[in-house]
Amino acid sequence: MKHIVIIGGGIAGIETASALTDAGHWVTLIEKDAQIGGKLNNWSNLFPNFTPVEKITDELKEKCRRKDFSILTNTEVNSVLRNKDKFSINTSDNQQLEADAIVVATGYELFDARRKEEYGYKIYDHVITSADLEQLFKSGEKLTVAAGKIPKRIAFVHCVGSRDEKSGNHYCSKVCCITGVKQAIELKKHLPDAEIFCFYMDLRMYGKHFEELYREAQEKYDIQFIRGRLSEASEKIDKSLLIKAEDTLSGRPLKMNVDLLVLLIGMEAGKGTAAAATSCSIGCEESGFLQTADSFLQSNISMQDGIFLAGSCTAPMTVNDTVLHARSAAQEVNNYLQKTR
Amino acid sequence: MKKEGKIQVWQDYQKEIADDHYFYVRSCIRQNFFPGSEQTFLKILRKELGKDIYENPHHTSCSGIGYHSDIVPFDTIQTIVARQFALMTEAGYQNIAVSCITSFGIYNEIIETWKEYPAELEKVRNFLKKATGREFEVPQNVAHASDIVYKFREDIATHGKFRLINHKTGKPLKVVEHIGCHYSKMFPCKGVGGAEFPYVLAGMIEAWGGEVIDYPERRHCCGFGFRQYLIMSNRGYSVSNSRKKFESMEPYKPDFIVSNCPGCPMFLDRWQYVIEEMEGKTFGPDGQGIPVLTYEEMAGLVLGYNPWDMGMQMHQTNVEPLLDKMGIQYDPELKYANKEGKQIGHPTMVRCGC
Numbered sequence: 001m002k003h004i005v006i007i008g009g010g011i012a013g014i015e016t017a018s019a020l021t022d023a024g025h026w027v028t029l030i031e032k033d034a035q036i037g038g039k040l041n042n043w044s045n046l047f048p049n050f051t052p053v054e055k056i057t058d059e060l061k062e063k064c065r066r067k068d069f070s071i072l073t074n075t076e077v078n079s080v081l082r083n084k085d086k087f088s089i090n091t092s093d094n095q096q097l098e099a100d101a102i103v104v105a106t107g108y109e110l111f112d113a114r115r116k117e118e119y120g121y122k123i124y125d126h127v128i129t130s131a132d133l134e135q136l137f138k139s140g141e142k143l144t145v146a147a148g149k150i151p152k153r154i155a156f157v158h159c160v161g162s163r164d165e166k167s168g169n170h171y172c173s174k175v176c177c178i179t180g181v182k183q184a185i186e187l188k189k190h191l192p193d194a195e196i197f198c199f200y201m202d203l204r205m206y207g208k209h210f211e212e213l214y215r216e217a218q219e220k221y222d223i224q225f226i227r228g229r230l231s232e233a234s235e236k237i238d239k240s241l242l243i244k245a246e247d248t249l250s251g252r253p254l255k256m257n258v259d260l261l262v263l264l265i266g267m268e269a270g271k272g273t274a275a276a277a278t279s280c281s282i283g284c285e286e287s288g289f290l291q292t293a294d295s296f297l298q299s300n301i302s303m304q305d306g307i308f309l310a311g312s313c314t315a316p317m318t319v320n321d322t323v324l325h326a327r328s329a330a331q332e333v334n335n336y337l338q339k340t341r
Numbered sequence: 342m343k344k345e346g347k348i349q350v351w352q353d354y355q356k357e358i359a360d361d362h363y364f365y366v367r368s369c370i371r372q373n374f375f376p377g378s379e380q381t382f383l384k385i386l387r388k389e390l391g392k393d394i395y396e397n398p399h400h401t402s403c404s405g406i407g408y409h410s411d412i413v414p415f416d417t418i419q420t421i422v423a424r425q426f427a428l429m430t431e432a433g434y435q436n437i438a439v440s441c442i443t444s445f446g447i448y449n450e451i452i453e454t455w456k457e458y459p460a461e462l463e464k465v466r467n468f469l470k471k472a473t474g475r476e477f478e479v480p481q482n483v484a485h486a487s488d489i490v491y492k493f494r495e496d497i498a499t500h501g502k503f504r505l506i507n508h509k510t511g512k513p514l515k516v517v518e519h520i521g522c523h524y525s526k527m528f529p530c531k532g533v534g535g536a537e538f539p540y541v542l543a544g545m546i547e548a549w550g551g552e553v554i555d556y557p558e559r560r561h562c563c564g565f566g567f568r569q570y571l572i573m574s575n576r577g578y579s580v581s582n583s584r585k586k587f588e589s590m591e592p593y594k595p596d597f598i599v600s601n602c603p604g605c606p607m608f609l610d611r612w613q614y615v616i617e618e619m620e621g622k623t624f625g626p627d628g629q630g631i632p633v634l635t636y637e638e639m640a641g642l643v644l645g646y647n648p649w650d651m652g653m654q655m656h657q658t659n660v661e662p663l664l665d666k667m668g669i670q671y672d673p674e675l676k677y678a679n680k681e682g683k684q685i686g687h688p689t690m691v692r693c694g695c
Binding site for chain 1: 342343345346347349350535536537538555556557558559560592593
């Protein structure tokens, strides 16, 4: 029986592990956190149809229970050594694992919004990120601003840390546009009297049902979309926020008071992916995401024979795309192991 | 507002500021606007802190205003700056201390250009040699004079006779700090605290007992903006920018404004008078204006220097309300007296608070 080590216990790692176990292999999943599931554990509902995230995470965790594969939580990979067709993996708790193949599924990290200093995240009281808003939805807590008031005017800023030369991230994070539309609708459902504005550069509604949701946001929920990026936010004496932007469709500068500002933060490759790139001796692209052998037909193949890539460690991805990418990674590993048998 | 968040930003933007031995370059306009400030800076460094600071009377304007007004070409300003560096090199100094924010931005812009395009540096060396026969070294450390006061703020507090505290109520004075645009907006890493939440003046205010006010239009330009003021037809735009700032800071009831730029205190001070004349509107309590100080004047008051010796009678907005709050004794009769005590005449345009 061949042994495969998967680094990363998020959606991609679990789905790859499940598929490889189905194919009759012995799999060990290494996860740095205390529980598997990755960033999905912190989300509330998924776009475009508001699916509760538990529907996905419960199924993934059920797969882990049903299938016979090992999971090492609170564990990180220290080093990977190749010996001909085998890999020797040393973990942070000093375990030595021998593997016939490795799958890197280290995922992504959320952009640290403090780096966009002009928006005042972690400085102004009522500037939050899309991830904070999901936590709020998940907790079921009532959304209030200064002096316990219900926010009457809310603004979303798209592309925070994505497509932004100043942040050093030239790429599109792919999920933020539709996340903004989804969260704006959710807020409107919670706060029907609130005015909601989305400040965007352009909206990339490429996925199934995305465009329909964007249309519904405007027609049914009266959410205003303004083409223009915020230049700065400042806090006023009553803790509301003064925001400045240029409405690039009307060609005019714009100033607006809002009670809450939501920053739609993008994805970054993160430290886990950088560490995996170093320990596995596989290359990174300029964006920090892992380099694939080919963008079309070999998007799961790394620059090292026997090391495979799954999910958003290669590029920003939606949940759907991550699941499909993980399944194709399992197929590539299977093909490789059959060849080396 | 969460201060921890600001502290994180401040920690991200710390710069190296030389400890001693500075070659000082003055501003070409500050000696008219606030004539005692540069002298106060030199006095603080030499007498209070025992530092070596040298200035050469042959240094000239950096020509930054002409450059930013599209009158002086880049090759010319590079050569003028190279000449300042030649004077520094000839005097045996490696650290330059810059009085003016515009010049500070110019020096940084040119040094960064030379790092990025070494051929420009060689070209300018050649220009300077041909024109003047001089040679130069690029400074090892470029500090704005406010960086140096910031660096020694705790020493100044130790030597200080007054604090930025209302001596009647015991409460910290509320201070608006205004940073010149060219201090860190072009190169955030060259300014203490970066561009969005600069700490250079806030650090002084905190060290000397005051409370910093952060108001919505804090980052907005004072209104100088070169073309806004230099072109007469644009001056309405200049005053409207200053007005926007005053209206934004007014609800916080600031006790005074402090700035580290030549132009900003000038415009924030003088435009208060103009707005009062135009609209009858003042932004301080009881029909008074909000006093506007340079950081050298603020440091001088903390150190107990005579406000009239520092030239504070040149302010259009009266500073007496601030002196009274700090408990500073002053002789109103000597406000417009010369060194010998002879009255030199009162300005005719001053009226009520402003």
